[in-house]
Amino acid sequence: MANAEKTIVIAGAGSIGCYVGGCLALAGRKVVFLARSRIAEAVLDGGLRVTDLDGRDRSIKPGALSVTADPAAALANADVVLVTVKNGATEEMAALIAAHARGDAVVVSLQNGVGNADRLRARLGSRLVLAGMVPFNVVQSAEGNLPLHVHRASDGKVMIEDRMAGLASLLDVEGLAVETHADMKAVQWGKLLINLNNALVALSGLPLASELADRRWRLILAVQIDEALAAMKASHIAPVRIGGLRPGLLPKLLRLPDWLFRLVARRMLAIDPQARSSMWDDLQRGRPTEIGDLQGTVLSLAEKAGTPAPLLKRVTALVRQAELEKRGPPGLTPEAVTG
Numbered sequence: 001m002a003n004a005e006k007t008i009v010i011a012g013a014g015s016i017g018c019y020v021g022g023c024l025a026l027a028g029r030k031v032v033f034l035a036r037s038r039i040a041e042a043v044l045d046g047g048l049r050v051t052d053l054d055g056r057d058r059s060i061k062p063g064a065l066s067v068t069a070d071p072a073a074a075l076a077n078a079d080v081v082l083v084t085v086k087n088g089a090t091e092e093m094a095a096l097i098a099a100h101a102r103g104d105a106v107v108v109s110l111q112n113g114v115g116n117a118d119r120l121r122a123r124l125g126s127r128l129v130l131a132g133m134v135p136f137n138v139v140q141s142a143e144g145n146l147p148l149h150v151h152r153a154s155d156g157k158v159m160i161e162d163r164m165a166g167l168a169s170l171l172d173v174e175g176l177a178v179e180t181h182a183d184m185k186a187v188q189w190g191k192l193l194i195n196l197n198n199a200l201v202a203l204s205g206l207p208l209a210s211e212l213a214d215r216r217w218r219l220i221l222a223v224q225i226d227e228a229l230a231a232m233k234a235s236h237i238a239p240v241r242i243g244g245l246r247p248g249l250l251p252k253l254l255r256l257p258d259w260l261f262r263l264v265a266r267r268m269l270a271i272d273p274q275a276r277s278s279m280w281d282d283l284q285r286g287r288p289t290e291i292g293d294l295q296g297t298v299l300s301l302a303e304k305a306g307t308p309a310p311l312l313k314r315v316t317a318l319v320r321q322a323e324l325e326k327r328g329p330p331g332l333t334p335e336a337v338t339g
């Protein structure tokens, strides 16, 4: 079947789903968005604007996209299902895919964390389920603003598991670079190290670029990564580099003084000033965060391996508190985080 004939379903169209699906639709792929009704209505009323930090600014008119909140209608003809819900909704989405998609539909998780492909596999029987990793941040316009606008605010290539010929070329389109990797578990553990910063952005409320520019925050990230690397080493997990630098060197880079960090980490700091983190989005919208699948996964590993992880524990507790309070990102200082 030619690429243009394959139906790609975005299962959970939010920030990542609308950006990925938008790029695919703009490239002429047949895309169906499965969305909550507030997103479905926004796209049906105002269309979708897709921009990126490389300067692309593209729009899709209302009516030109296939968007629905009905899982049966969305999934019935899927050849490829891209799962883009938060970790907490993976099981629910797996059940919808099991109920409504054909048995030969290929399912790809584009979520953060290391456990989603396995969670999907556990509920999808013999279907082919592949792990994926999205390295960039997407900023979504505030609710109610039309058109719905998704902006890729940092760079990088999406990685997918190397188990289906032609899948990467189906998904690799303008604005969305996709390539395969033979060891996606190692990629996901590498991304998890980077994602330990999601909580710091959420707790500080700062844009990612400003937070990373401040050594006090980088030191907190460096210690969390030290704790995670010790737990991974003791568990024989070897994370791969994401975005250039070997994982073992990350804490060293983060500990550099600001002036030197700015020079050496130019690539890491190529981030739109609006970019924050998906965990910041969750606190901002009063939703549960993915802390249990990020810091929480490392804490479980550290506990089993018997390695210390006091700062990961402290950061987790602060995010849990902010989730409960539902007052948005608490705007903590680095000193308040370290206690």
Ligand SMILES: NC(=O)C1=CN([C@@H]2O[C@H](COP(=O)(O)OP(=O)(O)OC[C@H]3O[C@@H](n4cnc5c(N)ncnc54)[C@H](OP(=O)(O)O)[C@@H]3O)[C@@H](O)[C@H]2O)C=CC1
Binding pocket: 011, 012, 013, 014, 015, 016, 017, 034, 035, 036, 039, 084, 085, 086, 087, 089, 092, 093, 096, 110, 111, 112, 113, 134, 135, 136, 137, 138, 139, 277, 278, 281, 290
């Ligand atoms: N945002 C980012 O920049 C990045 C995110 N990621 C990862 O990508 C994944 C997705 O994140 P993100 O796009 O930010 O999340 P969003 O919350 O923006 O998008 C997920 C969307 O799926 C919707 N949804 C959940 N269940 C269903 C359902 N049954 N039917 C239809 N829609 C559903 C959610 O609605 P509702 O909230 O109402 O349930 C939400 O609108 C996460 O694992 C995240 O960590 C990775 C890299 C960067």
Ligand SMILES: CC(C)(CO)C(=O)C(=O)O
Binding pocket: 112, 134, 135, 136, 137, 138, 154, 194, 195, 197, 198, 276, 277, 278, 279
């Ligand atoms: C910011 C980024 C790209 C890396 O931490 C991310 O994965 C997220 O926002 O969830």
